[in-house]
Amino acid sequence: MTSKLLTIIEKDGKAAKDKDPNLSDAELKRVYKTMVTTRMMDERALNLQRQGGIGFYLQALGQEASHIGSALAMEDSDWFFPAYRQPGIMLLRGADLDDIVNEWYGNDGDTSKGRQMPVHYSLRSINFVSISSPIGTQLSHAAGAAMAAKIRGDDTVFMTYCGDGGTSSNDFHSGLNFAAVYQSPCVFVVENNQWAISVPTSQQTASESMAAKATAYGIPGVRVDGNDILAVYRVCKEAVDRARKGGGPTLVETVTYRMGSHSSSDDAARYRDEEEYERWKERDPIDRFQKYLAKKKLWSQDWEDEFREQFKQDLQDAIDRARVRPKPAAATLFDDVYMNPTKQLIEQREELLGLEGPEADDIGEFPL
Amino acid sequence: MTEMTLLGAVTDALRTEMRNDDRVVVFGEDVGKKGGVFGATDGIQSEFGETRCFDTPLSECGIIGTAVGMAVYGIRPIAEIQFMDFIYPAFDQIVSEAAKMRYRSGGEYTCPMVIRTPYGGGIRGGHYHSQSSEAYFCHTPGLKVVIPSTAADTKGLLISSIRDEDPVMFLEPKRIYRTHKGEVPDGEHVVPLGKGRVAREGTDCTIVAWGAMVGICEKAADEAAKQGKSIEIIDPRSLVPLDEELILESVKKTGRCLVVYEAPKSCSFGSEIAAIVAEKAIEYLEGPVARVGGFDTPFPYSLEHLYMPDVRRVLKGIEKTFTW
Numbered sequence A: 001m002t003s004k005l006l007t008i009i010e011k012d013g014k015a016a017k018d019k020d021p022n023l024s025d026a027e028l029k030r031v032y033k034t035m036v037t038t039r040m041m042d043e044r045a046l047n048l049q050r051q052g053g054i055g056f057y058l059q060a061l062g063q064e065a066s067h068i069g070s071a072l073a074m075e076d077s078d079w080f081f082p083a084y085r086q087p088g089i090m091l092l093r094g095a096d097l098d099d100i101v102n103e104w105y106g107n108d109g110d111t112s113k114g115r116q117m118p119v120h121y122s123l124r125s126i127n128f129v130s131i132s133s134p135i136g137t138q139l140s141h142a143a144g145a146a147m148a149a150k151i152r153g154d155d156t157v158f159m160t161y162c163g164d165g166g167t168s169s170n171d172f173h174s175g176l177n178f179a180a181v182y183q184s185p186c187v188f189v190v191e192n193n194q195w196a197i198s199v200p201t202s203q204q205t206a207s208e209s210m211a212a213k214a215t216a217y218g219i220p221g222v223r224v225d226g227n228d229i230l231a232v233y234r235v236c237k238e239a240v241d242r243a244r245k246g247g248g249p250t251l252v253e254t255v256t257y258r259m260g261s262h263s264s265s266d267d268a269a270r271y272r273d274e275e276e277y278e279r280w281k282e283r284d285p286i287d288r289f290q291k292y293l294a295k296k297k298l299w300s301q302d303w304e305d306e307f308r309e310q311f312k313q314d315l316q317d318a319i320d321r322a323r324v325r326p327k328p329a330a331a332t333l334f335d336d337v338y339m340n341p342t343k344q345l346i347e348q349r350e351e352l353l354g355l356e357g358p359e360a361d362d363i364g365e366f367p368l
Numbered sequence B: 001m002t003e004m005t006l007l008g009a010v011t012d013a014l015r016t017e018m019r020n021d022d023r024v025v026v027f028g029e030d031v032g033k034k035g036g037v038f039g040a041t042d043g044i045q046s047e048f049g050e051t052r053c054f055d056t057p058l059s060e061c062g063i064i065g066t067a068v069g070m071a072v073y074g075i076r077p078i079a080e081i082q083f084m085d086f087i088y089p090a091f092d093q094i095v096s097e098a099a100k101m102r103y104r105s106g107g108e109y110t111c112p113m114v115i116r117t118p119y120g121g122g123i124r125g126g127h128y129h130s131q132s133s134e135a136y137f138c139h140t141p142g143l144k145v146v147i148p149s150t151a152a153d154t155k156g157l158l159i160s161s162i163r164d165e166d167p168v169m170f171l172e173p174k175r176i177y178r179t180h181k182g183e184v185p186d187g188e189h190v191v192p193l194g195k196g197r198v199a200r201e202g203t204d205c206t207i208v209a210w211g212a213m214v215g216i217c218e219k220a221a222d223e224a225a226k227q228g229k230s231i232e233i234i235d236p237r238s239l240v241p242l243d244e245e246l247i248l249e250s251v252k253k254t255g256r257c258l259v260v261y262e263a264p265k266s267c268s269f270g271s272e273i274a275a276i277v278a279e280k281a282i283e284y285l286e287g288p289v290a291r292v293g294g295f296d297t298p299f300p301y302s303l304e305h306l307y308m309p310d311v312r313r314v315l316k317g318i319e320k321t322f323t324w
Helices: A025-050 A064-071 A087-092 A097-105 A137-152 A170-181 A213-217 A229-244 A274-281 A285-295 A301-323 A330-334 A343-353 B006-020 B044-048 B060-073 B088-098 B134-138 B151-163 B213-226 B244-254 B269-280 B311-322
Strands: A079-081 A158-163 A186-192 A221-225 A250-255 B002-005 B024-028 B053-055 B076-080 B114-119 B144-146 B168-173 B181-184 B197-200 B205-209 B231-235 B238-240 B257-264 B290-294
Touching: A025 A064, A025 A087, A025 A097, A025 A285, A025 A301, A064 A087, A064 A158, A064 A186, A064 A229, A064 A250, A064 A285, A079 A137, A087 A097, A097 A301, A137 A158, A137 A170, A137 A186, A137 B060, A137 B088, A158 A229, A170 A186, A170 A213, A170 B060, A170 B088, A186 A229, A213 A221, A213 A250, A221 A229, A229 A250, A229 A285, A330 A343, A343 B244, B002 B006, B006 B024, B006 B044, B006 B151, B006 B168, B006 B181, B024 B060, B044 B053, B060 B076, B060 B088, B088 B134, B114 B151, B134 B144, B134 B168, B134 B238, B134 B269, B144 B151, B151 B168, B151 B181, B197 B213, B197 B244, B205 B213, B205 B244, B205 B311, B213 B231, B213 B257, B213 B311, B231 B244, B244 B257, B244 B269, B257 B269, B257 B311, B269 B290, B290 B311
Parallel strands: A079 A158, A158 A186, A186 A250, A221 A250, B024 B053, B024 B076, B076 B114, B114 B168, B144 B168, B205 B231, B205 B257, B257 B290
Antiparallel strands: B002 B181, B144 B238, B197 B231
């Protein structure tokens, strides 16, 4: 059992030479840019929600290293079964910004056709499987997809995420147990951000760590500094490589912190000490990585200003396009329930489309 | 044609489709070496190997959760839940995940899988080995629900379910697993989902029934014939999608309708059929639509024979459609 916390980048940006995964300069810069733009996107989206532009949002503030560092360990042909707090994976994989923003608006350009609340993306173009709200269900899916890949003889690896709260779900147990029994190529990333909405980790488990739970399943469990992107990458790369070589699943616990509230509907100030937030702010994953890059002479203010300006504009353009797109057509309400609609669905569709008079307006856009 | 039991037809369908499509895998508790607690997968592992037919940990939630992942990835899982009464730990995976995958992803991801499970009473199994909880699943958009009542239909419907592009609940009436025998076509045999069958022709009253209740209704119809009443029996074969037309055509002809099912009477799928008939055929009705179901109690053990619809209760139900 490994429950020691692996850290590579020190507070001042220095990295232990023997532990540094030695990513190329171009890769390091791409990763930094992804972290920064992910945070920019989160900020812009939350503002949009506050201004009444979109109905809901859920940030990954403070967890950029945790999910981007883990995703970086995956090949393009590998699959993600994400939870709802890994937006940086989409930017890392070069997803179309329109696909992301259209989902916030649930408009007719949304890949999921306006069927889900904001942040429940489905992006087949980057092997990013549709997100659901029930906690932990994706953990069994990843285990099953990994079993299927093994049955077919594919060398695909699967990565799935949950938070500290997710470790209490039925599917955490089922997913880890099945993946372990069948030695399927799956990496379980528990982003321990210390809070499940308002419930702290101490109320979630009596285990000494989330990684410790791996022992009971007979698989490696690794605990890593989740605000250190190189450490997260290194640990996950080992796990992904092991999975691809037939070595079975790994549980990775990234110890991090949810710097924002749970969602746009939550206010963390009601249950959380400001002091705790300040302590973690000092360990901000982006600041730390920036110091590391600066030491390597890979970062400059000009470069950052430039890509920030470009991303700000690109995102705004995507928002401007998304907000004027209409809702999906009424008839699409009945599509995709089944491959072909049943007679009952066709009858209900005709009944709806045959109605006359104004559509109901008493629900409003964002009633909560 | 070969004569086989309804149970044998399950095995025959699995074998036929596994030979036909190497994406198909079968798994669940005790389905491997043992061949299932009822023997439905007998010989499957020895023919297809442990990669395509395997035992799982004792976790319905895990069986269905991993099946969803397999289906999303692109193989064809057939998951066995040992008894339908044990399916509830997997309820979230079935209704929130399997059923909604296509819809919630805008069709980007789909979940073609079959959940096979023995259901229903009549085996002295108490309430954890006897329930008919089809209504929960019929109530969930995105799922198909299929129930055979003959050996030939079992094979044909199961093969169709495996080939279907959506998740299918395939409910096997275990009471007649071995008591029902019939001629089953060899090799390829497909019965489409959404097409019911007329199990018995008649002119005075339509009974809609599925699974093991079809046989009970046939016996009741023999008795009713002695009283001069000609009963037509419709077996929908799949509850979702439902062959409404066949039911309505029959009711329009007979002018009467009784629905017979094992589930608790209230809020059942039988209630749905009664509502459809009331909504779409009221002008043809010569009497009230009646329901004979289980009672609104948990499924009993010692008094099971009173809980289950039997010939006596079905006859009483027929009478209600004539006399009110």
